[in-house]
Amino acid sequence: MARIVVDPVTRIEGHLRIDVEVEGGSVTNAWSSGQMWRGIEVILKDQDPRDAWMFTQRICGVCTTVHAIASVRAVENALDLEIPLNAQYIRNLILIGHALHDHIVHFYHLSALDWVDVTKALDADPAAAAQLAESISEWPGNGRREMEKTQNKLRALVNSGQLGIFQNGYWGHPAMQLPPEVNLLAVSHYLQALDLQRKANQAVAILGSKTPHIQNLAVGGVANPINLDNQAALNMTRLYMVKDLLDEVSTFVQQVYLPDVIAIGAMYPEWLGYGAGVTNYMAVPDLPLDSAGTEFDLPGGTIMNADLSTFRPISTFGDAYLRDGVAESVAHAWYEGSEDLHPWEGETIPNYTEFQDDGKYSWVKSPRFYDEPVQVGPLAQMLVGYAQGHEHTVRLVDDALSRASSIAGTQLGPEVLHSTLGRHLARAVRATMLSELAGRHWELLVNNIASGDTTTFEPFEFPSGEIRGFGFHEAPRGVLSHWVVIRDGLIHNYQAVVPSTWNAGPRDSQSRMGPYEASLMDNPVADAELPLEVLRTVHSFDPCLACAIHTSDPEGRELSAVRAL
Amino acid sequence: MVRDRTAGAAPPHDAVGETDAGRIIILGIGNVLTGDDALGPTVVNTLDAEWVLPPDVVVLDAGTPGMDLVALAAGAERIIVVDTVLSDGPPGTLKVWDRETLLAKPLSPRVNPHAPGLIESLFTLDLSGDGPTGVRLIGVVPEATDVGIGMSDALVASVPRVIATIVETLREWGVSVTPATRPAAPDLWWQVAARGVFIDGSSGRTRSRDA
Numbered sequence: 001m002a003r004i005v006v007d008p009v010t011r012i013e014g015h016l017r018i019d020v021e022v023e024g025g026s027v028t029n030a031w032s033s034g035q036m037w038r039g040i041e042v043i044l045k046d047q048d049p050r051d052a053w054m055f056t057q058r059i060c061g062v063c064t065t066v067h068a069i070a071s072v073r074a075v076e077n078a079l080d081l082e083i084p085l086n087a088q089y090i091r092n093l094i095l096i097g098h099a100l101h102d103h104i105v106h107f108y109h110l111s112a113l114d115w116v117d118v119t120k121a122l123d124a125d126p127a128a129a130a131q132l133a134e135s136i137s138e139w140p141g142n143g144r145r146e147m148e149k150t151q152n153k154l155r156a157l158v159n160s161g162q163l164g165i166f167q168n169g170y171w172g173h174p175a176m177q178l179p180p181e182v183n184l185l186a187v188s189h190y191l192q193a194l195d196l197q198r199k200a201n202q203a204v205a206i207l208g209s210k211t212p213h214i215q216n217l218a219v220g221g222v223a224n225p226i227n228l229d230n231q232a233a234l235n236m237t238r239l240y241m242v243k244d245l246l247d248e249v250s251t252f253v254q255q256v257y258l259p260d261v262i263a264i265g266a267m268y269p270e271w272l273g274y275g276a277g278v279t280n281y282m283a284v285p286d287l288p289l290d291s292a293g294t295e296f297d298l299p300g301g302t303i304m305n306a307d308l309s310t311f312r313p314i315s316t317f318g319d320a321y322l323r324d325g326v327a328e329s330v331a332h333a334w335y336e337g338s339e340d341l342h343p344w345e346g347e348t349i350p351n352y353t354e355f356q357d358d359g360k361y362s363w364v365k366s367p368r369f370y371d372e373p374v375q376v377g378p379l380a381q382m383l384v385g386y387a388q389g390h391e392h393t394v395r396l397v398d399d400a401l402s403r404a405s406s407i408a409g410t411q412l413g414p415e416v417l418h419s420t421l422g423r424h425l426a427r428a429v430r431a432t433m434l435s436e437l438a439g440r441h442w443e444l445l446v447n448n449i450a451s452g453d454t455t456t457f458e459p460f461e462f463p464s465g466e467i468r469g470f471g472f473h474e475a476p477r478g479v480l481s482h483w484v485v486i487r488d489g490l491i492h493n494y495q496a497v498v499p500s501t502w503n504a505g506p507r508d509s510q511s512r513m514g515p516y517e518a519s520l521m522d523n524p525v526a527d528a529e530l531p532l533e534v535l536r537t538v539h540s541f542d543p544c545l546a547c548a549i550h551t552s553d554p555e556g557r558e559l560s561a562v563r564a565l
Numbered sequence: 566m567v568r569d570r571t572a573g574a575a576p577p578h579d580a581v582g583e584t585d586a587g588r589i590i591i592l593g594i595g596n597v598l599t600g601d602d603a604l605g606p607t608v609v610n611t612l613d614a615e616w617v618l619p620p621d622v623v624v625l626d627a628g629t630p631g632m633d634l635v636a637l638a639a640g641a642e643r644i645i646v647v648d649t650v651l652s653d654g655p656p657g658t659l660k661v662w663d664r665e666t667l668l669a670k671p672l673s674p675r676v677n678p679h680a681p682g683l684i685e686s687l688f689t690l691d692l693s694g695d696g697p698t699g700v701r702l703i704g705v706v707p708e709a710t711d712v713g714i715g716m717s718d719a720l721v722a723s724v725p726r727v728i729a730t731i732v733e734t735l736r737e738w739g740v741s742v743t744p745a746t747r748p749a750a751p752d753l754w755w756q757v758a759a760r761g762v763f764i765d766g767s768s769g770r771t772r773s774r775d776a
């Protein structure tokens with residue numbers, strides 16, 4: 001039996017350590033250990049709840065806007081405050097722009113190279129690659145000249161002896177199986193995606209006044225002045241800039257990102273069989289269509305044990321099924337306490353031990369939903385949408401599966417989604433859904449303004465005494481919830497339960513594995529020194545933990561390690 | 566409290582992030598909620614308040630963007646990055662790297678997420694043809710980057726030296742910069758929160774530190 005430690009495993013800063021035991025070429029045990037960002041309650045204690053979002057959006061430098069949105073929603077929920085329609089739509093457009101940016105970057109720049117062998121792209125015939133691409137998509141960037149350009153760039157890199165950003169891949173690994181033409185196509189799209197993710201970012205910057213930290217939020221709405229004729233306000237020129245940018249990004253998602261993931265899914269069919277792990281799923285509804293948050297464009301709810309018939313809805317802001325079901329276990333995390341606590345009662349009292357296989361081994365708590373581990377993320381959202389017959393979800397999921405089936409030459413049903421590549425496919429389908437909704441929410445905003453409504457903010461006052469609230473957001477990595485207790489207008493307790501906690505948490509009080517851990521079981525590992533397969537499954541969750549701490553390392557002092565013990 | 570939070574209170578729209586307007590971008594990297602890691606944002610906000618820069622020099626509190634640095638720095642001819650660094654010397658030690666020295670070291674194995682913010686982003690920008698021709702990393706060795714607000718004395722004392730180094734670099738690049746005749750107070754909004762209470766990175770315990 002071999003033990004492999006991958007430390008750290010995220011490509012964004014953060015500390016996530018994965019240990020696996022391998023026997024007979026497959027994983028027989030797994031541990032996920034991470035640094036959780038803890039201490040926001042210390043920073044926010046006795047602060048003005050109206051300022052909390054500015055602090056929470058600094059928790060993670062990559063997921064800034066999502067923590068800002070969840071925070072204002074939590075305080076609004078405590079106040080039982082409805083916000084103007086314009087504010088909902090503007091927030092929705094920011095969320096869509098951010099999520100498109102995030103999903104594109106995750107696939108192309110953080111995980112595609114687990115599947116694509118960059119060096120093999122040099123062996124491709126550019127004409128054949130172009131022909132293949134043009135047969136599955138009308139994207140104009142798939143021509144022969146584009147393929148030649150990419151190949152020339154790559155060849156120059158290889159000839160210089162410096163692979164630059166590509167220097168550390170598992171090139172030539174036996175688990176890399178794409179034909180050279182598909183590798184070339186994917187590398188071309190990797191380069192094009194760099195341009196597109198900037199455009200998504202610019203759309204967020206226009207609406208949010210700045211990026212990466214938006215400036216336009218307020219408890220009660222947004223602070224954007226709407227004046228269609230004023231240069232310093234959100235005017236028609238800026239709204240059309242947003243539309244053009246989101247249109248371009250949407251086209252890329254529909255014509256490039258989704259077809260690429262479908263093709264990779266069909267060409268690695270065995271990875272539609274590995275990596276299911278925890279098959280309880282939870283998603284929250286998002287993109288509200290009314291002031292109170294009772295109607296949404298994205299579906300929410302739960303299903304248990306991969307059984308679509310167990311669907312239960314989460315349908316409004318303040319939903320009692322969600323509110324009452326969340327508790328966090330610290331049985332295997334470095335904190336004191338024996339009971340699972342609801343976030344409003346949440347504590348963070350450290351109790352560090354060494355890494356103990358059967359004891360405590362992580363700073364991440366283990367959230368549970370009515371005592372069950374659940375997986376969150378785009379796959380969860382697509383599955384709960386599919387289970388409830390959400391029309392938009394069913395159409396896009398069925399379409400993606402039927403296209404994958406025709407490339408694979410075999411019938412692929414929704415059951416293949418419970419897998420490593422299923423998570424990628426679900427994310428690409430969700431991005432497609434968001435890309436179709438971008439135009440709709442832009443029109444909702446513009447039509448509402450055109451009807452004469454320029455309100456963006458609802459005034460309010462904090463009552464004396466205690467109020468409690470929670471706000472949720474279906475972030476790119478899944479269910480994010482912020483929980484706040486306010487006393488006499490000041491924050492008394494504040495907890496953020498983040499998506500990666502649901503997925504990356506350690507075992508719980510009943511020693512049941514978290515989703516990362518469970519998903520690694522039975523994964524093949526061809527070469528313990530180069531555990532590409534482990535990275536494939538972990539990366540499919542879009543891991544992001546402890547993104548708060550960042551110290552540049554220009555001298556290469558922090559050595560990451562893959563250790564086979 | 567520092568901000569008006571009502572309708573119309575958002576800062577006016579400007580060029581930051583909306584377009585690739587900056588010929589030179591000065592990026593303050595770091596997390597304002599983790600002690601000395603607030604250096605980058607502190608420096609750029611102070612620079613913005615105390616110096617007059619030409620319109621094509623953009624100052625950005627970039628937080629901890631990881632690979633999103635690609636989106637923030639794309640299109641710039643030159644960039645200056647201010648951050649805390651892992652390096653030798655007592656807290657407050659200031660060091661400068663340029664493009665060549667930053668890119669000379671091979672990247673750690675691909676699973677390593679560290680410093681992707683800068684070096685991986687520079688490689689990526691080069692590949693896309695958008696790489697800045699001039700790069701300066703102005704780094705300061707931190708004392709502690711635990712969760713909590715407030716920098717150590719050594720890092721507070723380093724701020725004027727970092728700003729002087731930025732000004733020197735800009736002048737070396739032929740940019741005209743002048744001190745503001747009436748410097749504003751820098752917008753260090755996060756300092757309104759409790760200062761000097763930290764969560765120790767290794768033990769995880771709460772402790773006090775004079776801030």
